[in-house]
Amino acid sequence: MTYSIHARVAASLAVIDDYLASLRATAPFYHDILGHAYRGLEQSALGGKHLRARLVHISAGDVSGDRLHAATVFGACVDMMHGAFLIHDDIIDRDDTRRSVPTVHAAVRDEYGDGHTGNSVAITTGDLGLTATIGILLDSAVDDSLVRAALAILNAAVERTIIGEILDIAHSIDDDRTLDHVRLSNHLKTSDYSFSAPLKLGALAAGRDSGLMGAIGRELGRAYQAADDIAGAVGRSSDTGKTALGDVIHGRATLMTLRMGSYAADDPRVVADIVADVVEEGCGHLAEARTLIGEARLSPDIEDGMASIVSTIEKTLIAHV
Numbered sequence: 001m002t003y004s005i006h007a008r009v010a011a012s013l014a015v016i017d018d019y020l021a022s023l024r025a026t027a028p029f030y031h032d033i034l035g036h037a038y039r040g041l042e043q044s045a046l047g048g049k050h051l052r053a054r055l056v057h058i059s060a061g062d063v064s065g066d067r068l069h070a071a072t073v074f075g076a077c078v079d080m081m082h083g084a085f086l087i088h089d090d091i092i093d094r095d096d097t098r099r100s101v102p103t104v105h106a107a108v109r110d111e112y113g114d115g116h117t118g119n120s121v122a123i124t125t126g127d128l129g130l131t132a133t134i135g136i137l138l139d140s141a142v143d144d145s146l147v148r149a150a151l152a153i154l155n156a157a158v159e160r161t162i163i164g165e166i167l168d169i170a171h172s173i174d175d176d177r178t179l180d181h182v183r184l185s186n187h188l189k190t191s192d193y194s195f196s197a198p199l200k201l202g203a204l205a206a207g208r209d210s211g212l213m214g215a216i217g218r219e220l221g222r223a224y225q226a227a228d229d230i231a232g233a234v235g236r237s238s239d240t241g242k243t244a245l246g247d248v249i250h251g252r253a254t255l256m257t258l259r260m261g262s263y264a265a266d267d268p269r270v271v272a273d274i275v276a277d278v279v280e281e282g283c284g285h286l287a288e289a290r291t292l293i294g295e296a297r298l299s300p301d302i303e304d305g306m307a308s309i310v311s312t313i314e315k316t317l318i319a320h321v
Contacts (some may be wrong), residue, residue: 012073043098060202068140075203082193137154196217220286232256
């Protein structure tokens with residue numbers, strides 16, 4: 001590989017940083033709560049592992065000039081969108097920490113002594129992040145035809161993610177939810193925006209057919225969510241950066257908790273068997289992803305990058321076995 005994915009991701013993050021700086025600079029009035037919003041966006045979008053921006057650049061491959069600029073902007077868009085979704089997700093999941101620091105709603109709640117104020121600021125901060133996603137794209141020098149195509153991919157991803165989150169909430173209060181119900185909401189809320197959309201945007205930037213990437217992203221996303229469900233049920237705060245056993249404590253419907261029922265959390269042997277089942281399910285999706293990657297006839301650098309993503313997810317999946 002003659003280019004650095006790390007350097008390209010850093011360039012995408014610089015686009016986000018510049019855009020958020022412009023938001024601060026053009027604010028019509030400053031208030032401490034607005035400061036919380038800006039800091040929340042920065043922490044959510046600029047922190048973390050930047051998997052989604054990385055996927056854009058892996059999928060784009062060895063590009064330069066306008067194509068590289070498009071990939072850089074698209075990488076910024078997906079990480080900004082991810083940051084916005086995290087802020088909303090933390091409210092839904094009642095998580096007070098993210099990456100071992102207070103979430104937006106928790107920080108505001110604790111400072112002002114009111115949960116409603118905290119939730120209100122976090123909701124509007126996440127909304128601001130979603131508009132920033134579009135703003136980054138519209139303010140760029142990317143060709144208008146690519147902007148329109150990218151907007152279609154991003155908008156579809158946002159719609160599916162929101163529907164998936166709504167179904168996820170429904171499954172948490174529905175007595176007759178099933179594993180297939182959870183699999184559907186997992187797919188909608190994770191696979192598209194975290195995997196399929198970034199891979200499609202990378203192909204779009206490179207001038208390739210982006211359709212081939214959708215199915216690959218679907219399988220990667222399902223495996224990734226399986227790993228996340230395991231971590232949410234048995235992971236440690238030091239590893240996840242979130243509340244330990246959060247999915248169990250809050251009664252969330254996941255691939256783990258639906259198998260655990262109301263009794264298994266206290267039986268290590270039963271939990272180990274359930275983890276093994278979810279790992280097997282996730283590894284099945286990774287096997288399908290490997291097949292699809294091989295059938296896509298990608299260039300060696302893109303194929304190697306995709307293989308590294310598969311390997312990373314696989315390590316996360318088996319971490320608790």
